[in-house]
Amino acid sequence: MQVAIYKTRIPAEEIVAAMKAGEDGAVVVFEGNVRNNTRGRRTLFLDYEAYEEMALAQMRGLVAEALEKFSVRDIALAHRLGRLEVGETSVLIVVASAHRAAAFEGCRWLIDTLKKTVPIWKKEHFEDGAVWADGEPFPAALTLGGTEASNA
Amino acid sequence: MQVRVLYFGVLKDLFHAESEDLEMPVGSTVGSLLKSFQERAPERGGLWSSLAVAVNQEYAKKDCALREGDHVALLPPVSGGGGESQRQSQGSSRSSG
Numbered sequence: 001m002q003v004a005i006y007k008t009r010i011p012a013e014e015i016v017a018a019m020k021a022g023e024d025g026a027v028v029v030f031e032g033n034v035r036n037n038t039r040g041r042r043t044l045f046l047d048y049e050a051y052e053e054m055a056l057a058q059m060r061g062l063v064a065e066a067l068e069k070f071s072v073r074d075i076a077l078a079h080r081l082g083r084l085e086v087g088e089t090s091v092l093i094v095v096a097s098a099h100r101a102a103a104f105e106g107c108r109w110l111i112d113t114l115k116k117t118v119p120i121w122k123k124e125h126f127e128d129g130a131v132w133a134d135g136e137p138f139p140a141a142l143t144l145g146g147t148e149a150s151n152a
Numbered sequence: 153m154q155v156r157v158l159y160f161g162v163l164k165d166l167f168h169a170e171s172e173d174l175e176m177p178v179g180s181t182v183g184s185l186l187k188s189f190q191e192r193a194p195e196r197g198g199l200w201s202s203l204a205v206a207v208n209q210e211y212a213k214k215d216c217a218l219r220e221g222d223h224v225a226l227l228p229p230v231s232g233g234g235g236e237s238q239r240q241s242q243g244s245s246r247s248s249g
Contacts, residue, residue, distance in 0.1 A: 118230060
């Protein structure tokens with residue numbers, strides 16, 4: 001597995017090339033890119049920040065889980081932090097597998113789960129101000145639970 | 153006892169700090185720490201109930217006991233990755249300038 005956080009451009013071509021092996025019938029690559037608008041409002045750039053040590057540990061844990069759950073051969077997962085311009089890549093997932101179905105499924109599960117559990121946040125900068133993006137609600141297993149307050 | 157509270161995302165802006173050392177009574181838990189924050193900024197009710205908490209980089213529950221020197225991170229809902237959020241807009245709750 002290859003898991004990393006970058007402060008500069010993610011070297012996607014190199015990572016994908018390094019992931020290929022003779023036994024793979026499929027390599028699925030997902031790039032998450034900075035879009036030029038949020039709900040029609042023009043985006044200038046994004047700032048990503050993380051609880052870095054925990055984010056890396058969570059990313060490694062997710063990759064280990066995906067390798068086992070989908071029985072794929074190898075996975076690379078990279079996330080970028082700092083300021084990103086429109087069109088730049090914030091996250092890269094590469095899943096190499098003997099068969100395509102497992103590679104697609106593993107890749108989809110990884111991006112969906114990452115977006116709910118890995119402690120990374122983005123601030124969206126618009127022409128008229130900046131806001132922290134609405135996050136995904138945490139999965140129940142990670143929320144506080146307990147009995148003090150009933151969150152109806 | 154003292155714990156270090158780490159702020160991320162919107163909380164960093166709210167408290168104008170990345171972290172804060174807090175004096176807590178012995179026997180404090182994640183739940184009691186969070187309660188003290190709710191009292192500090194009650195107008196942000198929805199924010200407090202949306203948080204997850206990590207103690208020393210592991211997600212923790214309300215009854216998790218805190219110890220001297222723990223790093224307690226208050227984590228707003230995360231928004232990493234790229235592309236679309238799966239969550240729909242909650243209407244016009246944002247100021248438009």
